[in-house]
Amino acid sequence: MLYTDENSKYIEGIKNKALDLGFQACGISVACRLDREAERFEKWLSAGMHGTMKFMENHFEKRVDPRKxxxxxxxxxxxxxxxxxxxxxxxxxxxxxxxxxxxxxxxxVMKGRLKELLDFMNDTIGEVNGRAFVDSAPVLDRAWAARSGLGWIGKNSCLISRSNGSFFFIGELIVDIELPADAPGKDHCGSCRICLDACPTGAIVEPGLVDARRCISCLTIEYRHEFPAGTGSILNNRVFGCDICQDVCPWNKRAEPHHETLFEPAPGLLELSAAGWYEMNSTLYRQLFGKSAVKRAGYRLLRRNIDALIAAKG
Ligand code: B12
Ligand code: SF4
Ligand code: SF4
Structure with a gap:
């Protein structure tokens, strides 16, 4: 379906439906090649900043152009x-x-809801073809959210919203209907550099660019090998992922807790003591993380991370 002024009448319905489905915000941008972002992405890849995440080398053109x-x-x-x-x-x-x-x-949690949003568009607009993405295919999620006016790329490289901070996931529908685009988000980092100074490994090598090889998040989630001796001491007691550069960001002082029951932790997880973590076994792992994103690492890597933290305590 092509864009006519008529199409703008659908915007309110789409955005309201997204909010009804539990999303905090919804924004729209024109599907095109991301030329500026492609340059940054190329620079990141050619400097080897993706480290062992070889999958980031695949499908470069698809990643920078949703029309592919x-x-x-x-x-x-x-x-x-x-x-x-x-x-x-x-x-x-x-x-x-x-x-x-x-x-x-x-x-x-998100994929099913995005598909519902697509169904809603088909019911209310007519035939709309498209696909839902949640970090599930080569798409530059942050770049699209910024272009869609949902926030700006902070110096910690996260997408930050003035009203919601940065503790949110990003997903998108890529569709074949033309809709009027929102204005891109404006930068509100200004002269702040708290996250650059707070990152314990110096992984934010320049504003907005993270060298994943140094990032604790990457080391604890994506790095699949045994750790070289001494790695535990740079993990800053992080066992899976790292929130430091977001925790220190002033825009997260405004973060409001979610109301999503599916994001509630398994019983006992937040109460687990240091000693309890150190004794983690596969039974407790399954009990606490059966449906969690921790499954991306799996029990073996989680146990590796815990052992590294124990070793760092000396
Ligand atoms: C690979 C990856 C990682 C890697 C590399 C992170 C990185 N900064 O690149 C590692 C494992 C380290 C990682 C860590 C985390 N990740 Co991650 N990750 C991804 C993934 C799969 C791809 C990101 C990517 O393409 N990186 C390459 C870099 C070069 O691209 P980029 O950061 O997206 O930046 C592009 C644009 O934003 C733009 N851009 C950036 N700055 C500027 C400035 C200017 C002037 C311009 C023109 C453009 C521009 O150009 C860049 C290149 O094209 C995305 C999902 C996805 N499909 O997008 C999730 C994603 C980025 N991760 C996410 C999350 C939640 C995290 C963690 C918070 C998890 C945690 N707690 O440990 C940390 C945060 C660490 C950090 N400070 O980035 C969320 C981010 C949500 C948000 N609010 O921003 C995403 C979007 C997943 C999702 N769908 O929700 N992640
Ligand atoms: S996630 Fe942690 S290690 Fe990675 S850039 Fe942010 S503060 Fe640094
Ligand atoms: S801590 Fe400061 S510089 Fe870093 S992302 Fe937040 S506002 Fe931007």
Missing amino acids: LVDDAKTVISVLCNYYPARKQEDPGAPVLSKYAYGTDYHY
Whole structure:
């Protein structure tokens, strides 16, 4: 379906439906090649900053141009899904788990809802073809959310929203209907550099660019090998993922807890003491992380991370 002024009448309905489905925000951008972002992405790859994440080398052109991913793509509809928890881990000495991994894996939670949004568009507009993405295919989620006016790319490289901070996931529908685009988000980092100074490994090598080889998130989630001796001492007691550059960001002082029951942690997870973590076995792992994003690492890597933290304590 082509764009006519008529199409703008659908915008309110689409955005309201996204909010009804539990998303915090929804924005629209024109599906095109991301030329500026492609340059940055190329620079990141050629400097080897993706480290052992070889999958990031695949499908370069698809990743920077959604029209190569979805037939006749015209529009990207981006959504945000808040995961900021109301409660944190109780034992301040316990290995720290990233907040995004407390509850059910976001891929499952968001994908079905994005498909519902697409169904809604088909019911109300007519035939709309498209696909739902949640970090599930080569798509530059943050770049699209920024273009869709949902926030800006902060110096910590996260997408930040003035009203929601950055503790949310990003997903999108790429569709073949033309819709009027929102204005891109404006930068509100200004002269702040708190995250650059707070990153314990110096992984934010320049504003907006993270060298994954140094990033604790990458080391604890994506790095699949045994750790070289001494790695535990740079993990800053992080057991899976790292939230430091977001925790320190002033825009997250405004973060409101989510109301998503699927993101609630398994019973006992936040109460687990340091000693309890150190004794993690496969039974407890299954009990606590059966549906969590921690399954991306699996029991073996989680255990590797815990052992590294124990070794660092000396
Ligand atoms: C690979 C990856 C990682 C890697 C590399 C991270 C990185 N910064 O690149 C590692 C494992 C380290 C990682 C860690 C985390 N990740 Co991650 N990750 C991804 C993934 C799969 C791809 C990101 C990517 O393409 N990186 C390559 C870089 C070069 O691209 P980029 O950061 O997207 O930046 C592009 C644009 O934003 C733009 N851009 C950026 N700055 C500027 C400035 C200007 C001037 C311009 C023109 C353009 C521009 O150009 C860039 C290149 O094209 C995305 C999902 C997806 N499909 O997008 C999730 C994603 C980025 N991750 C996410 C999350 C939640 C995290 C963690 C918070 C998890 C945790 N707690 O440990 C940390 C945060 C660490 C950090 N500070 O980035 C969320 C981010 C949500 C948000 N609010 O931003 C995403 C979007 C997943 C999702 N769908 O929700 N992640
Ligand atoms: S996630 Fe942690 S290690 Fe990675 S850039 Fe942010 S503060 Fe640094
Ligand atoms: S801490 Fe400061 S510089 Fe870093 S992302 Fe937040 S506002 Fe931007």
